[in-house]
Amino acid sequence: MPSFDIVSEIDGHEITNAIDQANKEVSTRFDFKGSNAQFEQQEDSVILKAESTFQLQQMLPILFAKMGKRGIDINSLESGKIQDTGKTAQQTITLKQGISSELAKKIVKLIKDKKMKVQAAINGDKVRVTGKKRDDLQEVIQMLRTEELEQPLQFNNFRD
The missing domain is CATH 3.30.70.990 (YajQ-like, domain 2)
Known part of the structure; x- marks a missing residue:
């Protein structure tokens, strides 16, 4: 996945x-x-x-x-x-480096509220997002880029 x-x-x-x-x-x-x-x-x-x-x-x-x-x-x-x-x-x-637990919970909640076909899980100071389709993951990235969060986010380790 x-x-x-x-x-x-x-x-x-x-x-x-x-x-x-x-x-x-x-x-x-x-x-x-x-x-x-x-x-x-x-x-x-x-x-x-x-x-x-x-x-x-x-x-x-x-x-x-x-x-x-x-x-x-x-x-x-x-x-x-x-x-x-x-x-x-x-x-x-x-x-400020790493995602705090409050911000991670906020990101997971944003993803769940948009009812996207992906799962988000908190792994320490990062959030892993998995889905069945690559397009769904790209939608999540676009959605998070438009959101005003208190910390800049990067998206890495993209795997097919």
Whole structure:
């Protein structure tokens, strides 16, 4: 039976490239001359460091633009609160990967509500959809692309 997986993943290499480009732009911009403003990558987050909250607010659109150019959906980023210590300010941007159980249940419910001839099952941080016909699976993909969900979805592991 044909099947595919619904996942939410971010390419780590593209994240690294986007952060490097953003750091390069911040180091060359006139309004950041002489400041220690920088982007720092950790496992599943990006830390913005600057001398003031105003500079942090100027850095965020730079990061979003660079990630957008690299094909990373901005909806997969979650901004944290700005922590200002007086001398420095920093903000953590969390990278959302994997489908949460609430979102997985919502996806399964959407598929069942449309009464499509497929079965959806939650497998950890992904949802597997199986059906008798390839066309039914493609209908599910089209339906999910039109839905406004809080996280970007990718469809992979398509098997006949």
